[in-house]
Amino acid sequence: MDFLELWDLRKEFGNTVAVDGISFSVQQGEVFGLLGPNGAGKSTTISMLCGLLTPTAGKIYLKGKEVTRTSQEIKKVLGLVPQDVALYPSLTARENLTFWGKMYGLSGSLLAERVDEALEYCGLSDRAKDRIETYSGGMKRRINIGAALLHKPELLIMDEPTVGIDPQSRTHILDTVLRLNAEGVTVIYTSHYMEEVEHLCSRVAIMDRGKVLALGTKDELAKMVGDADKIEIVVGESAIPALKEIEAIPEVQSVSDGSGVVTVLVKQGHERLPQILEVLLRAGVKVRSVNITEPNLESVFLSLTGRALRD
Amino acid sequence: MRALEIAFKDIKTVVRDYKALTLIIAMPLILIVILGAALAPMFSKEDRIATFKVAFVDLNGGDIGTYVRQVFTSEELKDLITLVDAATEEDGRDLVLKGEAACAVIIPEAPSSTSPQDSLEIKVLGDAADSIRPEIVRGIANVFASQYSAVYAATGNVVEAVMRAAAQAQVALSSEDLSGLASKVADSVTEKTLKSRTVLAQSAMETTWISSAQYYTAGMSTMFVLFGGMLGVKSIIEERKMHTMARLFATKATKADILLGKTLATFLICLLQLLVLIGFTWGVLRVDWGGPVVAVLGVAAAMAFASTGFAMFIGSLAKTERVADGLVNASVQLMALLGGCAMPIYAFPAALHFVSQLTITRWGLQGFLSIMEGRGLAGALQPMLVMGLMGAVYLGFGLKRIRLE
Numbered sequence: 001m002d003f004l005e006l007w008d009l010r011k012e013f014g015n016t017v018a019v020d021g022i023s024f025s026v027q028q029g030e031v032f033g034l035l036g037p038n039g040a041g042k043s044t045t046i047s048m049l050c051g052l053l054t055p056t057a058g059k060i061y062l063k064g065k066e067v068t069r070t071s072q073e074i075k076k077v078l079g080l081v082p083q084d085v086a087l088y089p090s091l092t093a094r095e096n097l098t099f100w101g102k103m104y105g106l107s108g109s110l111l112a113e114r115v116d117e118a119l120e121y122c123g124l125s126d127r128a129k130d131r132i133e134t135y136s137g138g139m140k141r142r143i144n145i146g147a148a149l150l151h152k153p154e155l156l157i158m159d160e161p162t163v164g165i166d167p168q169s170r171t172h173i174l175d176t177v178l179r180l181n182a183e184g185v186t187v188i189y190t191s192h193y194m195e196e197v198e199h200l201c202s203r204v205a206i207m208d209r210g211k212v213l214a215l216g217t218k219d220e221l222a223k224m225v226g227d228a229d230k231i232e233i234v235v236g237e238s239a240i241p242a243l244k245e246i247e248a249i250p251e252v253q254s255v256s257d258g259s260g261v262v263t264v265l266v267k268q269g270h271e272r273l274p275q276i277l278e279v280l281l282r283a284g285v286k287v288r289s290v291n292i293t294e295p296n297l298e299s300v301f302l303s304l305t306g307r308a309l310r311d
Numbered sequence: 312m313r314a315l316e317i318a319f320k321d322i323k324t325v326v327r328d329y330k331a332l333t334l335i336i337a338m339p340l341i342l343i344v345i346l347g348a349a350l351a352p353m354f355s356k357e358d359r360i361a362t363f364k365v366a367f368v369d370l371n372g373g374d375i376g377t378y379v380r381q382v383f384t385s386e387e388l389k390d391l392i393t394l395v396d397a398a399t400e401e402d403g404r405d406l407v408l409k410g411e412a413a414c415a416v417i418i419p420e421a422p423s424s425t426s427p428q429d430s431l432e433i434k435v436l437g438d439a440a441d442s443i444r445p446e447i448v449r450g451i452a453n454v455f456a457s458q459y460s461a462v463y464a465a466t467g468n469v470v471e472a473v474m475r476a477a478a479q480a481q482v483a484l485s486s487e488d489l490s491g492l493a494s495k496v497a498d499s500v501t502e503k504t505l506k507s508r509t510v511l512a513q514s515a516m517e518t519t520w521i522s523s524a525q526y527y528t529a530g531m532s533t534m535f536v537l538f539g540g541m542l543g544v545k546s547i548i549e550e551r552k553m554h555t556m557a558r559l560f561a562t563k564a565t566k567a568d569i570l571l572g573k574t575l576a577t578f579l580i581c582l583l584q585l586l587v588l589i590g591f592t593w594g595v596l597r598v599d600w601g602g603p604v605v606a607v608l609g610v611a612a613a614m615a616f617a618s619t620g621f622a623m624f625i626g627s628l629a630k631t632e633r634v635a636d637g638l639v640n641a642s643v644q645l646m647a648l649l650g651g652c653a654m655p656i657y658a659f660p661a662a663l664h665f666v667s668q669l670t671i672t673r674w675g676l677q678g679f680l681s682i683m684e685g686r687g688l689a690g691a692l693q694p695m696l697v698m699g700l701m702g703a704v705y706l707g708f709g710l711k712r713i714r715l716e
């Protein structure tokens with residue numbers, strides 16, 4: 001029995017199938033990543049986990065107990081960081097946190113203590129008395145996370161907590177996730193930023209169009225695309241005449257040409273690079289820059305769907 | 312407990328929202344000042360009530376009828392009241408129902424001047440929707456009736472005294488002499504009382520009739536408390552949009568907590584709004600709200616409750632803020648108009664009086680006005696009850712249908 005289990009979970013909105021029968025489990029103490037492009041069904045999955053939406057079909061078990069919409073059980077255990085900042089703009093950070101703490105059943109000195117702690121976590125203790133509406137986007141997102149920590153949840157669910165924020169806040173949030181995880185909090189981290197998920201998560205589920213396409217550790221997933229490296233070559237003019245010849249080079253898996261960039265998937269990219277460049281030069285193509293990336297989740301997604309994570 | 316916290320949070324939010332405060336506090340105050348001053352002539356002593364018709368049913372046909380007619384057609388009242396004769400009580404009632412007369416005065420068959428009785432009762436039939444004009448006529452009729460009884464008693468005493476004196480003096484008095492004497496006494500006393508009577512009628516009018524400032528203070532407060540209610544309901548729609556509603560559901564707060572909290576918040580916002588309006592108009596603008604304070608607070612609380620119910624009802628119909636705003640603006644203006652907040656109800660055609668009774672505003676206004684007219688808690692009980700019932704029906708429907716998520 002795992003900490004959290006999803007069994008063939010499905011959600012339809014009218015004719016739209018938002019989540020199309022997904023199953024996976026999350027182990028206690030891990031940071032589990034849910035990676036997928038816009039509209040993949042990540043938020044819908046999370047809403048069902050939190051009891052905010054009733055699944056059309058399927059079951060969710062938390063510590064062996066079934067989660068239903070009315071089960072109060074999960075609310076004690078769970079902290080939700082919603083995708084959209086869900087705070088009251090005209091209340092101060094402290095007032096917001098105090099209110100949410102009360103909603104989790106905290107009161108008195110314990111509540112005051114937890115609010116201070118949360119402010120500390122967010123790194124915004126000095127701005128506690130300012131109204132949320134005066135905060136920057138990144139600061140709002142940090143308080144948005146703080147509000148989910150007040151009752152010390154065992155399971156923290158974060159739905160794209162870093163969308164549209166400054167690098168400083170982003171680093172802060174990523175550090176917070178690792179720090180909480182080190183303290184024993186199980187985290188489900190949703191994102192369409194491959195780098196974040198790679199940095200944080202021990203295991204990742206890749207979602208697209210309501211389905212889980214692949215699931216495993218980073219290395220397991222990377223192996224799915226084999227050990228092919230991705231070489232991106234920025235060229236001065238059309239390289240189409242040369243593509244056939246590049247494709248003929250042994251070990252090259254695929255070549256594509258779009259908006260001035262030739263993308264080549266090839267094993268041992270570093271060794272094959274001179275050969276590829278030579279073909280291009282011979283064809284009279286001007287090479288502006290070259291970039292080699294080793295296999296990552298982005299390339300896994302690309303190979304699974306034929307599309308990039310971010311369009 | 313959670314419901315209270317939710318309510319406090321909402322009130323805090325409203326208090327910090329200058330736009331909201333402008334709508335529910337500043338706007339009505341400005342309108343009270345403007346309307347109270349601009350429309351003061353409508354309420355001035357001469358024009359406060361345009362001449363109105365009174366159906367006159369004289370079943371007596373004798374002196375009493377003549378006396379009462381004299382009172383109503385006296386110099387002091389002729390600018391206010393025009394008598395329309397009706398043959399029977401039924402005819403009189405008909406005139407009132409058709410709106411052709413504000414009320415009907417019925418002079419009873421007995422007593423007649425030949426068989427006088429100790430007490431005279433003059434019936435006044437009026438439309439319940441009109442709290443003022445039948446009341447004035449009733450006042451005049453009552454004073455006349457009691458004075459008539461006094462005159463009768465005085466005449467009897469005088470005649471008796473004369474007869475005793477005549478017996479002692481061994482003077483024989485014929486019955487003609489006696490009745491002549493009696494009617495002379497009665498006439499002179501009646502003439503005096505008629506004079507004092509019309510004076511009384513006027514002074515009674517002055518105390519019961521309210522000023523334009525009072526009228527519009529009550530009217531605008533009643534109208535704008537409906538906007539106060541809307542703030543509560545819009546906060547539900549807003550929380551849906553801001554995603555805090557979803558977050559609330561992810562906490563230990565239950566649906567019941569949230570609904571109760573929102574209802575409580577709406578009620579408290581309305582009540583606070585009314586208290587501020589009453590306090591300010593009373594303390595700064597020196598508007599006389601009448602008394603006792605319990606009655607004013609009672610009507611305020613009932614009105615706040617009715618407004619809360621109505622707001623929840625609107626909230627259950629409207630999914631977006633824009634639709635809610637549209638529904639509210641339309642319905643509040645209609646209710647304010649029909650309820651008499653903008654124009655006194657008695658100026659309406661009779662058919663609208665019934666429709667008026669279906670609005671919350673009409674009962675709120677009636678409650679406040681009757682206290683201002685000095686009818687105290689007793690006069691405010693019926694409006695309070697009606698508003699309580701209306702509020703409960705609206706609230707029940709609203710709470711059942713409103714969408715939180």
Ligand SMILES: Nc1ncnc2c1ncn2[C@@H]1O[C@H](COP(=O)(O)OP(=O)(O)OP(=O)(O)O)[C@@H](O)[C@H]1O
Binds near residue numbers: 037041042
């Ligand atoms: N309440 C709803 N009513 C109708 N359709 C919905 C609703 N919520 C989500 N959907 C649809 O379900 C699909 C999945 O949406 P979801 O929000 O779960 O995606 P996501 O992976 O969280 O995307 P993003 O990265 O943009 O947040 C989308 O096609 C969306 O339009």
Ligand SMILES: [Mg+2]
Binds near residue numbers: 044160
């Ligand atoms: Mg989402």
